[in-house]
Amino acid sequence: MDIHxxxxxxxxxxxxxVQPAASRVxxxxxxxxxxxxxIVEGIDGSGKSTQLSLLHKWLQSKGYxxxxxxxxxxxxxxxxxxxxxxxxxxxxxxxxxxxxxxFADRTERSILPLLKAGAIVLCDRYIYTAFARDVARGMxxxxxxxxxxxxxxxxxxxxxxxxxxxAIHRLLGxxxxxxxxxxxMDLDLSADPSESFRLFQGRILDxxxxxxxxxxxxxxxxTLPVEVQQAxxxxxxxxxxxxxxxxxxxx
Amino acid sequence: MRKTYGKLLPGMNxxxxxxxxxxxxxxxxxxxxxxxxxxxxxxxxxxxAVLDTGMTRSPLAGEGIRRxxxxxxxxxxxxxxxxxxxxxxxxENEIVPALRAGFIVLTDRYIYSLIARAMVRGMDPAWIRSIxxxxxxxxxxxxxxxxxxxxxxxxVFSRGFDYWESGMDLYPGHDMYESFCSYQRALLDQFDRLxxxxxxxxxxxxxxxxxxxxxxxxxxxxxxDSDSRKEYLSHFYADLVAGxxxxxxxxxxxxxxxxxxxxxxxxxxQVAAGATNGNGKYASNQK
Numbered sequence: 108m109d110i111h112x113x114x115x116x117x118x119x120x121x122x123x124x125v126q127p128a129a130s131r132v133x134x135x136x137x138x139x140x141x142x143x144x145x146i147v148e149g150i151d152g153s154g155k156s157t158q159l160s161l162l163h164k165w166l167q168s169k170g171y172x173x174x175x176x177x178x179x180x181x182x183x184x185x186x187x188x189x190x191x192x193x194x195x196x197x198x199x200x201x202x203x204x205x206x207x208x209x210f211a212d213r214t215e216r217s218i219l220p221l222l223k224a225g226a227i228v229l230c231d232r233y234i235y236t237a238f239a240r241d242v243a244r245g246m247x248x249x250x251x252x253x254x255x256x257x258x259x260x261x262x263x264x265x266x267x268x269x270x271x272x273x274a275i276h277r278l279l280g281x282x283x284x285x286x287x288x289x290x291x292m293d294l295d296l297s298a299d300p301s302e303s304f305r306l307f308q309g310r311i312l313d314x315x316x317x318x319x320x321x322x323x324x325x326x327x328x329x330t331l332p333v334e335v336q337q338a339x340x341x342x343x344x345x346x347x348x349x350x351x352x353x354x355x356x357x358x
Numbered sequence: 359m360r361k362t363y364g365k366l367l368p369g370m371n372x373x374x375x376x377x378x379x380x381x382x383x384x385x386x387x388x389x390x391x392x393x394x395x396x397x398x399x400x401x402x403x404x405x406x407a408v409l410d411t412g413m414t415r416s417p418l419a420g421e422g423i424r425r426x427x428x429x430x431x432x433x434x435x436x437x438x439x440x441x442x443x444x445x446x447x448x449x450e451n452e453i454v455p456a457l458r459a460g461f462i463v464l465t466d467r468y469i470y471s472l473i474a475r476a477m478v479r480g481m482d483p484a485w486i487r488s489i490x491x492x493x494x495x496x497x498x499x500x501x502x503x504x505x506x507x508x509x510x511x512x513x514v515f516s517r518g519f520d521y522w523e524s525g526m527d528l529y530p531g532h533d534m535y536e537s538f539c540s541y542q543r544a545l546l547d548q549f550d551r552l553x554x555x556x557x558x559x560x561x562x563x564x565x566x567x568x569x570x571x572x573x574x575x576x577x578x579x580x581x582x583d584s585d586s587r588k589e590y591l592s593h594f595y596a597d598l599v600a601g602x603x604x605x606x607x608x609x610x611x612x613x614x615x616x617x618x619x620x621x622x623x624x625x626x627x628q629v630a631a632g633a634t635n636g637n638g639k640y641a642s643n644q645k
Contacts, residue, residue, distance in 0.1 A: 183432065184440070187422030196418050200367045200446045200492065205419070208439040215433030245368035253488040257435045 141353030142222035146233040149267035152274030153329045178232035181212035199244035225355030234258045239314035267329035364491035377457035381468040384502035387513035388563040396571045409456040412466030416447035434479040469493045474548035502563035
Protein backbone atom coordinates (compact mmCIF):
# COMPACT_ATOMS: atom_id res chain seq x y z
CA MET A 108 0.00 0.00 0.00
CA ASP A 109 1.40 3.33 -0.98
CA ILE A 110 0.77 5.60 1.92
CA HIS A 111 3.12 8.31 0.77
CA UNK A 112 0.91 9.80 -1.88
CA UNK A 113 -2.30 9.88 0.08
CA UNK A 114 -1.88 13.01 2.09
CA UNK A 115 -0.02 16.11 1.12
CA UNK A 116 -0.14 19.24 3.12
CA UNK A 117 0.84 22.47 1.49
CA UNK A 118 0.54 26.14 2.28
CA UNK A 119 -3.05 27.05 3.01
CA UNK A 120 -4.59 24.25 1.06
CA UNK A 121 -5.21 20.85 2.44
CA UNK A 122 -4.60 17.68 0.51
CA UNK A 123 -6.26 14.76 2.16
CA UNK A 124 -6.72 11.11 1.37
CA VAL A 125 -9.96 10.29 -0.32
CA GLN A 126 -9.83 6.55 -0.89
CA PRO A 127 -6.75 4.53 -0.01
CA ALA A 128 -7.17 2.76 -3.34
CA ALA A 129 -7.36 5.92 -5.43
CA SER A 130 -4.08 6.59 -7.13
CA ARG A 131 -4.99 10.16 -7.92
CA VAL A 132 -4.34 12.68 -5.19
CA UNK A 133 -7.42 14.82 -4.93
CA UNK A 134 -6.88 18.41 -4.09
CA UNK A 135 -9.10 20.30 -1.70
CA UNK A 136 -8.89 24.05 -1.91
CA UNK A 137 -11.44 26.21 -0.11
CA UNK A 138 -13.85 26.03 -3.02
CA UNK A 139 -13.78 22.27 -3.11
CA UNK A 140 -15.30 21.90 0.32
CA UNK A 141 -19.08 21.93 0.49
CA UNK A 142 -18.88 24.02 3.69
CA UNK A 143 -17.61 27.57 4.20
CA UNK A 144 -15.12 28.95 6.70
CA UNK A 145 -15.38 32.50 8.06
CA ILE A 146 -12.94 33.82 10.63
CA VAL A 147 -12.46 37.02 12.63
CA GLU A 148 -9.20 38.63 13.65
CA GLY A 149 -8.13 41.73 15.55
CA ILE A 150 -6.42 42.81 18.75
CA ASP A 151 -8.07 42.40 22.13
CA GLY A 152 -10.82 45.01 22.50
CA SER A 153 -11.50 45.27 18.78
CA GLY A 154 -14.99 43.84 19.26
CA LYS A 155 -14.43 40.87 16.92
CA SER A 156 -15.97 38.29 19.26
CA THR A 157 -19.15 40.37 19.61
CA GLN A 158 -19.41 40.59 15.83
CA LEU A 159 -18.85 36.86 15.37
CA SER A 160 -21.46 36.01 17.95
CA LEU A 161 -24.01 38.24 16.17
CA LEU A 162 -23.14 36.61 12.87
CA HIS A 163 -23.53 33.16 14.46
CA LYS A 164 -27.06 33.94 15.67
CA TRP A 165 -28.07 35.33 12.31
CA LEU A 166 -26.81 32.28 10.41
CA GLN A 167 -28.56 29.95 12.83
CA SER A 168 -31.81 31.85 12.41
CA LYS A 169 -31.53 31.37 8.66
CA GLY A 170 -31.35 27.60 9.19
CA TYR A 171 -27.71 26.96 8.34
CA UNK A 172 -25.64 24.33 10.12
CA UNK A 173 -23.17 26.56 11.92
CA UNK A 174 -20.31 25.49 14.15
CA UNK A 175 -18.16 27.82 16.20
CA UNK A 176 -14.52 27.11 17.03
CA UNK A 177 -12.47 29.13 19.45
CA UNK A 178 -8.71 29.73 19.46
CA UNK A 179 -6.75 27.60 21.90
CA UNK A 180 -9.53 25.21 22.85
CA UNK A 181 -8.37 21.70 21.92
CA UNK A 182 -9.25 19.22 24.66
CA UNK A 183 -6.21 17.13 23.73
CA UNK A 184 -3.67 19.94 24.03
CA UNK A 185 -5.07 22.43 26.51
CA UNK A 186 -3.58 20.83 29.64
CA UNK A 187 -0.11 21.20 28.16
CA UNK A 188 -0.70 24.83 27.22
CA UNK A 189 -2.11 25.52 30.67
CA UNK A 190 0.91 23.89 32.33
CA UNK A 191 3.32 25.91 30.19
CA UNK A 192 1.56 29.18 30.92
CA UNK A 193 1.04 28.58 34.62
CA UNK A 194 4.66 27.63 35.22
CA UNK A 195 5.94 30.21 32.72
CA UNK A 196 7.81 27.47 30.88
CA UNK A 197 7.05 28.73 27.40
CA UNK A 198 9.66 30.33 25.18
CA UNK A 199 8.62 32.12 21.97
CA UNK A 200 9.32 28.87 20.09
CA UNK A 201 7.37 26.51 22.35
CA UNK A 202 4.59 29.09 22.72
CA UNK A 203 4.31 29.03 18.95
CA UNK A 204 4.47 25.24 18.64
CA UNK A 205 1.96 24.40 21.36
CA UNK A 206 -0.58 26.79 19.81
CA UNK A 207 0.05 25.24 16.40
CA UNK A 208 -0.52 21.81 17.94
CA UNK A 209 -3.81 23.01 19.42
CA PHE A 210 -4.85 24.45 16.09
CA ALA A 211 -3.86 21.23 14.27
CA ASP A 212 -6.08 19.18 16.56
CA ARG A 213 -9.02 21.50 15.94
CA THR A 214 -8.35 21.44 12.19
CA GLU A 215 -8.14 17.65 12.00
CA ARG A 216 -10.92 16.92 14.46
CA SER A 217 -13.51 19.56 13.68
CA ILE A 218 -12.80 22.30 11.12
CA LEU A 219 -11.87 20.04 8.21
CA PRO A 220 -14.49 17.31 8.67
CA LEU A 221 -17.20 19.92 9.28
CA LEU A 222 -16.34 21.74 6.07
CA LYS A 223 -16.49 18.42 4.25
CA ALA A 224 -19.87 17.78 5.83
CA GLY A 225 -21.19 21.05 4.45
CA ALA A 226 -21.24 23.18 7.61
CA ILE A 227 -20.49 26.84 8.06
CA VAL A 228 -17.50 27.05 10.40
CA LEU A 229 -16.85 30.23 12.36
CA CYS A 230 -13.48 30.77 14.04
CA ASP A 231 -12.74 33.41 16.65
CA ARG A 232 -9.05 33.99 15.80
CA TYR A 233 -7.21 31.94 13.22
CA ILE A 234 -3.67 31.47 11.92
CA TYR A 235 -3.21 35.25 11.61
CA THR A 236 -3.36 35.54 15.40
CA ALA A 237 -0.44 33.11 15.60
CA PHE A 238 1.48 34.96 12.90
CA ALA A 239 0.99 38.29 14.67
CA ARG A 240 1.83 37.05 18.18
CA ASP A 241 4.71 34.77 17.27
CA VAL A 242 6.43 37.32 15.07
CA ALA A 243 5.88 39.96 17.77
CA ARG A 244 7.73 37.52 20.07
CA GLY A 245 10.67 37.38 17.68
CA MET A 246 9.91 34.19 15.75
CA UNK A 247 10.98 34.07 12.12
CA UNK A 248 8.07 35.17 9.97
CA UNK A 249 8.62 32.55 7.23
CA UNK A 250 9.05 29.77 9.77
CA UNK A 251 5.72 30.54 11.42
CA UNK A 252 3.94 30.77 8.07
CA UNK A 253 5.36 27.39 7.06
CA UNK A 254 4.32 25.92 10.40
CA UNK A 255 0.65 26.61 9.64
CA UNK A 256 0.89 25.27 6.10
CA UNK A 257 -1.77 22.66 6.90
CA UNK A 258 -4.49 25.23 7.61
CA UNK A 259 -7.61 25.55 5.49
CA UNK A 260 -7.88 28.89 3.74
CA UNK A 261 -10.97 30.77 4.94
CA UNK A 262 -13.62 32.04 2.53
CA UNK A 263 -13.37 35.40 4.29
CA UNK A 264 -10.94 36.56 6.98
CA UNK A 265 -12.35 39.66 8.66
CA UNK A 266 -9.88 42.00 10.31
CA UNK A 267 -11.45 44.36 12.83
CA UNK A 268 -9.17 47.34 12.69
CA UNK A 269 -9.10 49.58 15.74
CA UNK A 270 -6.56 52.12 17.06
CA UNK A 271 -4.57 50.80 20.03
CA UNK A 272 -5.86 53.50 22.41
CA UNK A 273 -9.49 52.77 21.57
CA ALA A 274 -8.98 49.06 22.22
CA ILE A 275 -7.23 49.67 25.54
CA HIS A 276 -9.91 52.13 26.60
CA ARG A 277 -12.55 49.45 25.92
CA LEU A 278 -10.63 46.87 27.95
CA LEU A 279 -10.09 49.12 30.96
CA GLY A 280 -12.57 48.32 33.65
CA UNK A 281 -13.78 45.32 31.70
CA UNK A 282 -11.17 43.07 33.27
CA UNK A 283 -9.02 42.81 36.34
CA UNK A 284 -5.44 42.91 35.11
CA UNK A 285 -3.62 41.19 32.28
CA UNK A 286 -2.23 37.67 32.22
CA UNK A 287 1.51 37.07 31.88
CA UNK A 288 1.71 35.93 28.24
CA UNK A 289 -1.28 37.99 27.12
CA UNK A 290 0.60 41.13 28.18
CA UNK A 291 3.81 39.86 26.56
CA MET A 292 5.48 39.89 29.98
CA ASP A 293 7.81 37.12 28.76
CA LEU A 294 9.46 39.66 26.47
CA ASP A 295 10.61 42.00 29.26
CA LEU A 296 9.18 45.02 27.46
CA SER A 297 8.18 46.61 30.75
CA ALA A 298 7.86 45.58 34.39
CA ASP A 299 4.38 47.13 34.47
CA PRO A 300 1.80 44.70 33.04
CA SER A 301 -0.39 47.49 31.60
CA GLU A 302 2.54 49.14 29.89
CA SER A 303 3.84 45.77 28.65
CA PHE A 304 0.38 44.96 27.29
CA ARG A 305 0.29 48.29 25.46
CA LEU A 306 3.71 47.76 23.87
CA PHE A 307 3.02 44.14 22.95
CA GLN A 308 -0.40 44.91 21.44
CA GLY A 309 1.25 47.71 19.47
CA ARG A 310 3.63 45.18 17.92
CA ILE A 311 0.72 42.84 17.16
CA LEU A 312 -1.18 45.69 15.52
CA ASP A 313 1.84 46.35 13.26
CA UNK A 314 1.83 42.69 12.23
CA UNK A 315 -1.91 42.79 11.38
CA UNK A 316 -1.30 45.81 9.18
CA UNK A 317 1.48 43.96 7.33
CA UNK A 318 -0.72 40.89 6.89
CA UNK A 319 -3.72 42.76 5.50
CA UNK A 320 -2.32 43.03 1.96
CA UNK A 321 -0.29 39.81 2.28
CA UNK A 322 -3.32 37.59 2.93
CA UNK A 323 -6.08 39.80 1.57
CA UNK A 324 -7.79 40.28 4.94
CA UNK A 325 -11.19 41.99 4.73
CA UNK A 326 -10.92 45.12 6.84
CA UNK A 327 -13.85 46.28 8.96
CA UNK A 328 -13.60 49.66 10.68
CA UNK A 329 -14.09 48.60 14.29
CA THR A 330 -14.65 52.17 15.50
CA LEU A 331 -18.04 52.24 13.74
CA PRO A 332 -21.24 51.39 15.64
CA VAL A 333 -21.72 47.67 16.29
CA GLU A 334 -24.85 47.56 14.08
CA VAL A 335 -23.07 49.12 11.11
CA GLN A 336 -20.17 46.68 11.34
CA GLN A 337 -22.56 43.73 11.61
CA ALA A 338 -24.51 44.87 8.55
CA UNK A 339 -21.25 44.96 6.56
CA UNK A 340 -20.21 41.53 7.83
CA UNK A 341 -23.58 39.96 7.01
CA UNK A 342 -23.58 41.45 3.54
CA UNK A 343 -20.15 40.02 2.75
CA UNK A 344 -20.94 36.60 4.25
CA UNK A 345 -24.25 36.47 2.41
CA UNK A 346 -22.60 37.10 -0.95
CA UNK A 347 -20.43 34.01 -0.32
CA UNK A 348 -23.29 31.82 0.82
CA UNK A 349 -25.34 32.58 -2.28
CA UNK A 350 -22.61 30.96 -4.35
CA UNK A 351 -22.26 27.95 -2.04
CA UNK A 352 -24.67 25.37 -3.37
CA UNK A 353 -23.50 22.39 -1.28
CA UNK A 354 -24.15 23.86 2.15
CA UNK A 355 -26.16 21.58 4.35
CA UNK A 356 -29.09 23.15 6.17
CA UNK A 357 -30.22 22.01 9.60
CA UNK A 358 -33.23 19.82 9.07
CA MET B 359 30.95 27.35 15.24
CA ARG B 360 27.88 25.20 15.69
CA LYS B 361 25.15 25.49 13.08
CA THR B 362 21.44 24.84 12.78
CA TYR B 363 19.60 23.41 9.79
CA GLY B 364 18.74 26.92 8.65
CA LYS B 365 16.74 28.91 11.18
CA LEU B 366 17.75 30.37 14.50
CA LEU B 367 15.29 30.48 17.39
CA PRO B 368 15.00 33.78 19.29
CA GLY B 369 17.62 34.13 22.00
CA MET B 370 19.76 31.24 20.82
CA ASN B 371 23.46 32.02 20.73
CA UNK B 372 25.50 29.44 18.83
CA UNK B 373 28.91 30.88 19.57
CA UNK B 374 29.55 29.26 22.94
CA UNK B 375 28.11 25.76 22.56
CA UNK B 376 31.31 23.89 23.31
CA UNK B 377 30.08 20.39 24.15
CA UNK B 378 29.37 17.55 21.78
CA UNK B 379 25.99 16.52 20.45
CA UNK B 380 25.79 12.83 19.64
CA UNK B 381 22.63 11.34 18.19
CA UNK B 382 21.67 7.68 18.42
CA UNK B 383 18.99 6.94 15.85
CA UNK B 384 17.21 3.77 14.88
CA UNK B 385 13.81 2.17 14.72
CA UNK B 386 12.06 0.53 17.65
CA UNK B 387 14.06 -2.42 18.95
CA UNK B 388 17.37 -1.39 17.41
CA UNK B 389 18.99 -1.23 20.85
CA UNK B 390 19.34 2.54 21.19
CA UNK B 391 18.55 2.58 24.90
CA UNK B 392 20.91 -0.32 25.62
CA UNK B 393 23.75 1.49 23.88
CA UNK B 394 23.11 4.79 25.62
CA UNK B 395 23.05 2.98 28.94
CA UNK B 396 26.54 1.66 28.09
CA UNK B 397 27.92 4.85 26.58
CA UNK B 398 26.92 7.17 29.38
CA UNK B 399 28.80 5.51 32.29
CA UNK B 400 31.79 4.85 30.03
CA UNK B 401 32.04 8.52 29.06
CA UNK B 402 31.62 9.54 32.67
CA UNK B 403 34.44 7.23 33.66
CA UNK B 404 36.57 9.02 31.10
CA UNK B 405 35.74 12.20 33.00
CA UNK B 406 33.13 13.75 30.73
CA ALA B 407 29.87 15.23 31.92
CA VAL B 408 27.02 13.57 30.05
CA LEU B 409 23.41 14.55 29.52
CA ASP B 410 21.09 11.97 28.05
CA THR B 411 17.77 12.96 26.62
CA GLY B 412 15.15 11.45 24.38
CA MET B 413 11.74 11.79 22.86
CA THR B 414 8.73 12.74 25.02
CA ARG B 415 10.94 13.49 28.01
CA SER B 416 10.22 17.23 28.05
CA PRO B 417 8.66 18.68 31.20
CA LEU B 418 6.36 20.71 28.97
CA ALA B 419 4.86 18.22 26.54
CA GLY B 420 5.97 14.72 27.56
CA GLU B 421 2.98 14.03 29.77
CA GLY B 422 0.57 15.64 27.32
CA ILE B 423 1.78 13.38 24.50
CA ARG B 424 1.48 10.28 26.67
CA ARG B 425 -2.08 11.20 27.57
CA UNK B 426 -2.97 12.04 23.98
CA UNK B 427 -1.66 8.65 22.82
CA UNK B 428 -3.76 6.78 25.34
CA UNK B 429 -6.89 7.80 23.51
CA UNK B 430 -5.73 6.59 20.06
CA UNK B 431 -7.39 9.66 18.57
CA UNK B 432 -4.35 11.81 17.94
CA UNK B 433 -4.39 13.19 14.40
CA UNK B 434 -1.37 13.06 12.12
CA UNK B 435 -0.66 16.76 11.92
CA UNK B 436 -1.36 17.22 15.63
CA UNK B 437 0.94 14.34 16.46
CA UNK B 438 3.79 15.78 14.38
CA UNK B 439 3.45 19.18 16.05
CA UNK B 440 3.09 17.80 19.57
CA UNK B 441 6.40 15.97 19.10
CA UNK B 442 7.95 19.14 17.69
CA UNK B 443 6.87 21.01 20.83
CA UNK B 444 8.48 18.32 22.99
CA UNK B 445 11.65 18.47 20.91
CA UNK B 446 12.04 22.25 21.01
CA UNK B 447 11.38 22.36 24.76
CA UNK B 448 14.26 19.93 25.28
CA UNK B 449 16.44 21.67 22.70
CA GLU B 450 16.12 25.05 24.38
CA ASN B 451 16.05 23.98 28.01
CA GLU B 452 18.25 20.88 28.12
CA ILE B 453 20.41 20.38 25.05
CA VAL B 454 21.60 23.94 24.49
CA PRO B 455 22.41 24.69 28.17
CA ALA B 456 24.26 21.37 28.44
CA LEU B 457 26.34 22.05 25.35
CA ARG B 458 27.10 25.51 26.69
CA ALA B 459 28.37 23.91 29.89
CA GLY B 460 30.64 21.61 27.86
CA PHE B 461 28.60 18.42 28.28
CA ILE B 462 28.45 15.53 25.91
CA VAL B 463 24.79 15.24 24.99
CA LEU B 464 23.63 11.75 24.08
CA THR B 465 20.22 11.89 22.52
CA ASP B 466 18.02 8.85 22.04
CA ARG B 467 16.51 9.79 18.65
CA TYR B 468 16.57 13.30 17.23
CA ILE B 469 14.72 15.12 14.47
CA TYR B 470 15.30 12.26 12.01
CA SER B 471 12.94 9.85 13.76
CA LEU B 472 10.40 12.64 13.95
CA ILE B 473 10.79 13.44 10.26
CA ALA B 474 10.57 9.75 9.33
CA ARG B 475 7.38 9.26 11.35
CA ALA B 476 5.78 12.36 9.87
CA MET B 477 6.74 11.33 6.34
CA VAL B 478 5.31 7.85 6.79
CA ARG B 479 2.10 9.57 7.90
CA GLY B 480 1.99 11.53 4.67
CA MET B 481 3.18 14.92 5.84
CA ASP B 482 4.72 17.24 3.29
CA PRO B 483 8.52 16.70 3.31
CA ALA B 484 9.18 20.45 2.97
CA TRP B 485 6.76 21.25 5.79
CA ILE B 486 8.33 18.93 8.36
CA ARG B 487 11.87 19.96 7.39
CA SER B 488 10.96 23.60 7.76
CA ILE B 489 9.83 23.01 11.34
CA UNK B 490 13.07 21.27 12.24
CA UNK B 491 15.26 23.81 10.46
CA UNK B 492 15.71 25.31 13.92
CA UNK B 493 17.46 22.15 15.20
CA UNK B 494 21.19 22.10 15.89
CA UNK B 495 23.37 20.06 13.57
CA UNK B 496 24.86 17.25 15.67
CA UNK B 497 28.53 16.24 15.80
CA UNK B 498 27.57 12.71 14.83
CA UNK B 499 24.49 10.71 13.93
CA UNK B 500 24.84 7.01 14.62
CA UNK B 501 22.09 5.07 12.94
CA UNK B 502 21.60 1.66 14.49
CA UNK B 503 20.25 -0.15 11.50
CA UNK B 504 18.20 -3.29 11.92
CA UNK B 505 16.40 -5.05 9.08
CA UNK B 506 12.76 -6.02 9.40
CA UNK B 507 13.60 -9.72 9.95
CA UNK B 508 15.65 -8.95 13.03
CA UNK B 509 13.28 -6.30 14.20
CA UNK B 510 10.18 -8.44 14.48
CA UNK B 511 11.53 -10.92 17.04
CA UNK B 512 13.33 -8.21 19.04
CA UNK B 513 10.33 -5.96 19.47
CA VAL B 514 7.41 -8.31 19.37
CA PHE B 515 8.87 -11.22 21.34
CA SER B 516 10.06 -8.99 24.14
CA ARG B 517 7.16 -6.65 24.77
CA GLY B 518 4.36 -7.57 22.37
CA PHE B 519 2.56 -5.32 19.94
CA ASP B 520 2.02 -1.70 20.73
CA TYR B 521 -0.68 0.32 18.95
CA TRP B 522 1.62 3.17 17.90
CA GLU B 523 4.75 1.08 17.24
CA SER B 524 2.57 -0.95 14.91
CA GLY B 525 1.32 2.17 13.14
CA MET B 526 -2.27 1.12 13.78
CA ASP B 527 -3.34 4.74 13.24
CA LEU B 528 -2.17 4.29 9.64
CA TYR B 529 -3.48 0.87 8.77
CA PRO B 530 -6.92 0.47 10.28
CA GLY B 531 -8.38 -2.90 9.48
CA HIS B 532 -5.05 -4.71 9.39
CA ASP B 533 -4.09 -7.04 12.18
CA MET B 534 -1.31 -5.91 14.49
CA TYR B 535 1.36 -8.08 12.86
CA GLU B 536 0.62 -6.98 9.29
CA SER B 537 0.39 -3.40 10.40
CA PHE B 538 3.64 -3.62 12.37
CA CYS B 539 5.54 -4.97 9.35
CA SER B 540 4.09 -2.41 6.93
CA TYR B 541 4.74 0.45 9.30
CA GLN B 542 8.28 -0.53 10.29
CA ARG B 543 9.20 -1.22 6.64
CA ALA B 544 7.95 2.22 5.67
CA LEU B 545 9.99 3.72 8.52
CA LEU B 546 13.15 1.84 7.50
CA ASP B 547 12.65 3.10 3.97
CA GLN B 548 12.44 6.68 5.23
CA PHE B 549 15.51 6.20 7.43
CA ASP B 550 17.50 4.98 4.44
CA ARG B 551 16.56 8.11 2.51
CA LEU B 552 17.36 10.36 5.46
CA UNK B 553 20.65 8.54 5.89
CA UNK B 554 21.88 9.89 2.56
CA UNK B 555 20.44 13.33 3.11
CA UNK B 556 21.83 13.87 6.61
CA UNK B 557 24.93 11.68 6.37
CA UNK B 558 24.21 9.09 9.03
CA UNK B 559 26.99 6.82 10.20
CA UNK B 560 25.40 3.42 9.87
CA UNK B 561 26.07 0.85 12.58
CA UNK B 562 24.84 -2.70 12.06
CA UNK B 563 22.50 -3.23 14.99
CA UNK B 564 22.04 -6.95 14.31
CA UNK B 565 25.42 -7.63 15.96
CA UNK B 566 25.86 -8.50 19.64
CA UNK B 567 25.24 -5.46 21.87
CA UNK B 568 28.84 -5.50 23.14
CA UNK B 569 30.18 -5.48 19.58
CA UNK B 570 27.87 -2.61 18.67
CA UNK B 571 29.11 -0.86 21.82
CA UNK B 572 32.77 -1.34 20.88
CA UNK B 573 32.10 0.11 17.43
CA UNK B 574 30.29 3.07 18.93
CA UNK B 575 33.11 3.64 21.43
CA UNK B 576 35.61 3.85 18.61
CA UNK B 577 33.47 6.34 16.73
CA UNK B 578 32.78 8.43 19.82
CA UNK B 579 36.49 8.62 20.61
CA UNK B 580 37.01 9.90 17.10
CA UNK B 581 34.58 12.74 17.80
CA UNK B 582 36.16 13.59 21.13
CA ASP B 583 39.51 13.67 19.35
CA SER B 584 38.27 16.59 17.31
CA ASP B 585 37.41 18.50 20.48
CA SER B 586 38.64 22.03 20.06
CA ARG B 587 39.38 22.17 23.77
CA LYS B 588 41.77 19.22 23.59
CA GLU B 589 44.93 21.28 23.76
CA TYR B 590 43.54 23.31 26.59
CA LEU B 591 42.40 20.25 28.50
CA SER B 592 45.68 18.46 27.99
CA HIS B 593 47.43 20.92 30.32
CA PHE B 594 45.21 19.71 33.12
CA TYR B 595 45.24 16.08 32.15
CA ALA B 596 49.02 15.89 32.22
CA ASP B 597 48.93 16.21 35.98
CA LEU B 598 45.63 14.51 36.59
CA VAL B 599 46.06 11.40 34.55
CA ALA B 600 49.29 10.37 36.24
CA GLY B 601 47.37 9.59 39.41
CA UNK B 602 44.39 7.88 37.84
CA UNK B 603 44.16 4.10 38.08
CA UNK B 604 41.98 3.90 35.00
CA UNK B 605 44.71 4.87 32.60
CA UNK B 606 45.68 1.30 32.00
CA UNK B 607 42.13 0.32 31.32
CA UNK B 608 41.71 3.11 28.83
CA UNK B 609 44.95 2.17 27.09
CA UNK B 610 43.80 -1.41 26.78
CA UNK B 611 40.54 -0.31 25.24
CA UNK B 612 42.44 1.87 22.82
CA UNK B 613 44.58 -1.01 21.65
CA UNK B 614 41.65 -3.45 21.32
CA UNK B 615 39.94 -0.90 19.17
CA UNK B 616 43.11 -0.56 17.11
CA UNK B 617 43.63 3.10 17.62
CA UNK B 618 47.03 4.36 16.62
CA UNK B 619 46.71 7.83 18.05
CA UNK B 620 46.52 8.78 21.71
CA UNK B 621 43.03 9.10 23.10
CA UNK B 622 41.55 12.47 23.88
CA UNK B 623 42.02 13.76 27.33
CA UNK B 624 45.34 12.05 27.67
CA UNK B 625 47.97 14.59 26.82
CA UNK B 626 50.31 13.79 24.01
CA UNK B 627 53.30 14.52 26.18
CA GLN B 628 51.86 12.21 28.79
CA VAL B 629 51.83 9.39 26.30
CA ALA B 630 55.29 10.29 25.13
CA ALA B 631 56.58 10.31 28.69
CA GLY B 632 55.18 6.88 29.39
CA ALA B 633 56.35 3.70 27.78
CA THR B 634 54.61 0.69 26.40
CA ASN B 635 56.05 -2.63 27.44
CA GLY B 636 56.02 -5.77 25.36
CA ASN B 637 52.55 -6.85 26.47
CA GLY B 638 51.04 -3.68 25.18
CA LYS B 639 50.45 -2.53 28.72
CA TYR B 640 50.90 1.04 29.53
CA ALA B 641 53.62 1.74 32.05
CA SER B 642 52.74 5.00 33.63
CA ASN B 643 55.32 7.42 34.86
CA GLN B 644 53.70 7.38 38.25
CA LYS B 645 56.29 7.63 40.95
